[in-house]
Amino acid sequence: MIYTYYRHFYILHLLFYILHFKKASTIFTTNLNMPKIHSFSPKCKFTVLFHILKVFQMRYIIFLIALIFISLTCSPRSVRHFLTLNEVEQASPNAAQLKTATSGSQNSCANQLNYVPDANHLDHSTLRLVRLNFHIMRNGKGKGSFKKAEAVQYVKDWIREANKHLSKNSEMNLPVGNNTPLLPTNYRYVLAADPSIPGDEGVYFHNDDELCYFVKTGKNKNNYVKTHFTKYGVQKGKVLNVFMVPHHPDSIASKTYKPTKTGIAFVREGAIKVAGNYHHYTTPKMKNGKPFNRGAWYFHGIFNHEIGHVLGLHHTWRSNDGCDDTPHHANCYSQNRKRKECIDGWSNNVMDYNTHQNSWTPCQIGIIHRNFAKKDAPQRGLLVPTWCKLNPEKNIYIDENIVWKGAKDLEGHLTIRKGGTLTVNCRISLPKNGKITVKSGATLILDGATLENDCGDQWQGIIIEGSGSSKGKVVFVNDPVLTDMENPLEG
Ligand SMILES: [Zn+2]
Numbered sequence: 001m002i003y004t005y006y007r008h009f010y011i012l013h014l015l016f017y018i019l020h021f022k023k024a025s026t027i028f029t030t031n032l033n034m035p036k037i038h039s040f041s042p043k044c045k046f047t048v049l050f051h052i053l054k055v056f057q058m059r060y061i062i063f064l065i066a067l068i069f070i071s072l073t074c075s076p077r078s079v080r081h082f083l084t085l086n087e088v089e090q091a092s093p094n095a096a097q098l099k100t101a102t103s104g105s106q107n108s109c110a111n112q113l114n115y116v117p118d119a120n121h122l123d124h125s126t127l128r129l130v131r132l133n134f135h136i137m138r139n140g141k142g143k144g145s146f147k148k149a150e151a152v153q154y155v156k157d158w159i160r161e162a163n164k165h166l167s168k169n170s171e172m173n174l175p176v177g178n179n180t181p182l183l184p185t186n187y188r189y190v191l192a193a194d195p196s197i198p199g200d201e202g203v204y205f206h207n208d209d210e211l212c213y214f215v216k217t218g219k220n221k222n223n224y225v226k227t228h229f230t231k232y233g234v235q236k237g238k239v240l241n242v243f244m245v246p247h248h249p250d251s252i253a254s255k256t257y258k259p260t261k262t263g264i265a266f267v268r269e270g271a272i273k274v275a276g277n278y279h280h281y282t283t284p285k286m287k288n289g290k291p292f293n294r295g296a297w298y299f300h301g302i303f304n305h306e307i308g309h310v311l312g313l314h315h316t317w318r319s320n321d322g323c324d325d326t327p328h329h330a331n332c333y334s335q336n337r338k339r340k341e342c343i344d345g346w347s348n349n350v351m352d353y354n355t356h357q358n359s360w361t362p363c364q365i366g367i368i369h370r371n372f373a374k375k376d377a378p379q380r381g382l383l384v385p386t387w388c389k390l391n392p393e394k395n396i397y398i399d400e401n402i403v404w405k406g407a408k409d410l411e412g413h414l415t416i417r418k419g420g421t422l423t424v425n426c427r428i429s430l431p432k433n434g435k436i437t438v439k440s441g442a443t444l445i446l447d448g449a450t451l452e453n454d455c456g457d458q459w460q461g462i463i464i465e466g467s468g469s470s471k472g473k474v475v476f477v478n479d480p481v482l483t484d485m486e487n488p489l490e491g
Pocket of ligand 1 (some may be wrong): 305309315
């Protein structure tokens with residue numbers, strides 16, 4: 001508990017100083033004007049001095065006690081201290097003054113729309129980093145796919161191209177004339193090496209005749225088998241494992257087989273398989289008489305699409321994907337003037353089959369971030385835990401009436417400033433040493449909320465500023481849970 005009495009100590013110090021000055025000048029004056037004092041015996045001098053000091057000492061003690069008493073009883077409560085339980089205002093869920101602020105129910109924590117970034121307060125959302133590693137499947141002789149150096153470069157290019165589209169979300173093509181808000185996707189990919197493997201880069205090579213190729217049909221069909229993951233997966237559950245499985249050379253040689261870019265997602269495992277990279281990398285198309293290389297950039301769409309499945313998204317054109325902003329449509333691959341429905345009706349959404357795959361709707365972004373925020377979701381396990389270490393650049397300041405209806409992992413301190421009211425309905429994780437400050441004239445309403453540190457550490461606690469009627473206010477509704485605090489609430 002912090003009690004800041006510095007003002008009182010300052011006054012006390014000043015008074016002591018005056019008293020000292022008075023005492024010193026009194027002795028000095030006495031000595032000057034009473035020369036007889038010099039004729040006292042040493043013993044007598046000592047006794048006189050002792051009595052003088054005793055008197056002054058008594059005065060000091062009485063003065064000190066009086067001032068401490070005054071500061072404890074008469075002055076307002078400290079201006080900055082950790083919240084105590086008896087300062088908390090308990091409110092019923094139906095209290096009229098809270099109705100508008102707590103319109104969200106506890107179910108709000110599972111609603112994807114409550115995880116859509118707030119366009120007016122983009123700093124309230126967190127950029128998530130998804131860890132990836134890559135597996136290059138080759139035949140038993142180590143052939144049929146990328147060599148080591150070119151694979152590592154390809155993988156880095158692939159991540160860069162996919163991230164480029166994630167960072168430049170495009171407006172939706174559909175429905176025609178739509179005004180769907182364009183919001184940041186707020187997630188990116190990072191290559192994740194295994195710290196337990198010396199010199200590891202997060203790119204692995206597997207020479208395996210049985211699992212080498214991507215087979216879509218026939219008795220050797222293996223596109224849906226999970227064996228690649230179970231046999232070769234690295235950092236399972238912590239890193240999204242990407243398997244690059246080439247088309248079979250016999251299939252490619254067939255005139256009827258199309259070695260297209262294609263893929264499969266394994267949501268629970270946190271893995272994807274993609275086929276076609278090596279074929280397109282090594283087989284340039286001729287365009288205007290010149291070779292046109294379809295390298296890593298060409299696979300950004302399928303990459304974001306398959307990872308979109310892992311992160312919780314579904315196809316949009318005919319299924320119920322849980323979003324109202326992704327309309328059903330004819331699933332045209334691109335604009336096709338020979339097909340009436342494809343003249344204007346082609347999609348650019350990442351979860352359709354189209355040539356663009358570069359648009360994420362607010363609802364789709366919400367689904368992904370709901371899964372990232374859900375503590376037992378497999379998607380959360382794939383993230384770099386950026387919420388564990390305090391980052392002062394990620395401090396959040398609340399100046400208005402704000403309601404957080406979805407869970408959040410804060411990376412910096414949270415401050416509610418004068419005139420601001422923050423209502424928290426779900427879980428909030430604070431980083432180690434992170435704190436919440438409720439400034440003078442500000443309000444924090446914890447409505448069924450959980451405040452915690454999700455890294456096994458402690459956050460500092462809630463600091464209240466101000467005094468009297470303008471003191472920062474904290475309101476509890478629906479039994480919030482506050483845990484992992486260095487300064488827990490005391491009565
Ligand atoms: Zn798909």
